Amino acid sequence: MIKNKKRIERRKSRVRNKIAKVASEYNRLSITKSRAHISCQIFSVKKDGKTYTLASASSMENSLRKKSASNCNKDMATKVGGLIADRASNAGITKVVFDRGQHKYHGIVKAFCDAARSKLNF
Numbered sequence: 001m002i003k004n005k006k007r008i009e010r011r012k013s014r015v016r017n018k019i020a021k022v023a024s025e026y027n028r029l030s031i032t033k034s035r036a037h038i039s040c041q042i043f044s045v046k047k048d049g050k051t052y053t054l055a056s057a058s059s060m061e062n063s064l065r066k067k068s069a070s071n072c073n074k075d076m077a078t079k080v081g082g083l084i085a086d087r088a089s090n091a092g093i094t095k096v097v098f099d100r101g102q103h104k105y106h107g108i109v110k111a112f113c114d115a116a117r118s119k120l121n122f
Helices: 002-022 074-090 108-116
Strands: 027-033 038-045 051-058 096-099
Touching (some): 002 096, 027 108, 038 108, 051 074, 074 108
Parallel strands (some): 027 096
Antiparallel strands (some): 027 038
């Protein structure tokens, strides 16, 4: 169990370091996924080192929770991706860098990204 946690932490830090090297001036779209829910946030890292949340969306919100029986499937990921795209465009955010964290880019994560690309440029 400890080896798995270390492996997950290494994968997360590897992805974050690549993002920091390539696109430090862009906002970061981060996804968090559990067995039951999906959530995402758009972060902005300022020069003083502080991180600010600019927009967020989750499957735990009342507006999305009533529409679907399950909260962690491709359908819900598409809804959350569309919701974060709308909120980001309302906040004036058009270009972000996607931070997949420990998750592989397929299935639910891919469905989320496809929906978020409707109004965001990755």
